[in-house]
């Protein structure tokens with residue numbers, strides 16, 4: 001039983017990083033009906049910004065929670081800028097183009113960032129400095145917690161709560177929901193739709209950047225292609241929850257994280273990465289709208 | 301009152317030879333007409349005549365291929381929609397255009413997005429609820445659950461939240477029961493007496509011309525007739541084509 005809870009803890013902690021990435025996919029899809037394949041690379045960039053900035057400030061030698069929060073903030077800001085640029089330079093010029101053009105562009109941006117990453121950072125794995133090094137393990141009722149897992153989970157929850165507040169309690173959030181319903185209609189309210197789309201990309205990218213740092217903290221080997229697999233998995237999580245649905249993305253990501261943890265524990269560790277794709281196929285076959293998705297008939 | 305009187309007669313909105321195309325399809329061509337301050341002007345015509353396209357040209361949702369739209373003498377046809385709204389031109393669009401994923405109150409909030417003075421929000425909301433008590437009862441409800449008539453009221457109320465000088469209404473009577481239509485038209489007149497200029501698109505020519513000061517008839521993309529509403533009501537052409545006589 002204790003072992004079971006151990007797997008739950010692992011699953012939730014991995015799932016919460018998927019959730020941070022999945023939120024970006026789902027928000028961008030909600031507002032543009034676009035699957036931003038470059039999102040996984042923004043996550044990778046977050047890890048590298050985190051690594052370089054902690055090297056620069058020497059946080060590896062003086063680990064603290066403040067160091068972690070500082071590089072988290074830097075990665076989020078850097079990735080937000082990156083998200084802004086991706087939308088502005090790659091997607092906005094294609095706003096009125098057929099969807100297939102945009103899709104191909106998204107794949108192109110993803111490849112471009114992967115290879116630019118290899119050029120810039122080198123293709124060999126880098127070590128992510130341990131900017132936060134809690135001592136020993138924590139136990140609760142026999143279940144062992146790696147404190148890093150707990151921290152990662154807590155930070156993810158706080159970020160998601162902030163996002164939730166932005167979407168449902170602020171003027172910007174109301175504008176985002178209006179634009180995702182219908183661009184023309186939103187613009188008739190006086191909402192600058194292009195600016196709202198930029199903000200959406202920036203928010204989603206900032207969360208992916210945070211995920212990059214948090215994943216670097218748990219698996220301290222980072223490399224320019226590291227975004228592919230988590231990116232795909234987060235995409236599956238978003239589809240599982242019903243793409244475009246913010247709550248769905250979180251639920252889908254936690255589900256996927258847990259499912260992976262159980263497969264590794266009770267079936268075969270090698271099976272772990274295949275699981276996401278099996279889930280994707282099952283969903284597309286049996287419930288393409290996902291767990292929380294509704295078919296959007298009102299779209300003009 | 302004196303001020304409105306002195307400003308009455310000023311041309312607020314002017315179409316000068318406006319043409320708009322969707323790809324290869326020309327929706328309107330060389331459309332010219334004007335709307336004077338304080339008036340209700342109705343744009344009537346059959347399905348596909350180009351009425352909605354004309355309103356979209358005012359709101360900046362379509363580009364003018366040639367010609368121009370001016371508002372208070374300033375060309376607005378190259379401005380993006382959200383800046384046109386700031387000039388106090390608000391629209392209740394075709395098919396009501398309600399945000400079905402938001403509550404009634406959130407819809408009204410969005411209408412006030414570009415309102416000139418955020419402090420007047422509470423008063424404005426109270427005013428809309430006076431005008432449409434049904435919306436007050438349903439303020440927390442999802443707007444998708446409203447009836448067609450209630451949605452139309454919400455669309456008009458939402459446009460009013462933006463403090464328009466010029467209110468654009470696209471077929472507010474569409475799909476509504478006769479009594480509700482009557483009510484909507486009464487409210488349009490009330491809004492107009494309150495000092496707002498109204499450009500009313502309608503297929504319901506008889507009722508529209510009865511409350512309007514001026515009428516413009518569109519046929520397959522161009523203006524075939526225009527003039528004082530009373531004259532149009534009396535003209536043989538209009539009676540034959542639109543009033544079924």
Ligand SMILES: Nc1ncnc2c1ncn2[C@@H]1O[C@H](COP(=O)(O)OP(=O)(O)OP(=O)(O)O)[C@@H](O)[C@H]1O
Nearest residue numbers: 322325326327346347348349350351352353354503
């Ligand atoms: N998005 C579009 N793409 C292509 N053609 C369009 C589009 N919107 C309108 N049209 C065409 O432009 C013409 C004018 O359409 P518009 O919607 O302005 O007419 P309308 O007078 O508002 O008609 P209705 O009374 O049915 O609302 C029509 O022939 C229509 O088919």
Ligand SMILES: [Mg+2]
Nearest residue numbers: 351352353394
């Ligand atoms: Mg129309």
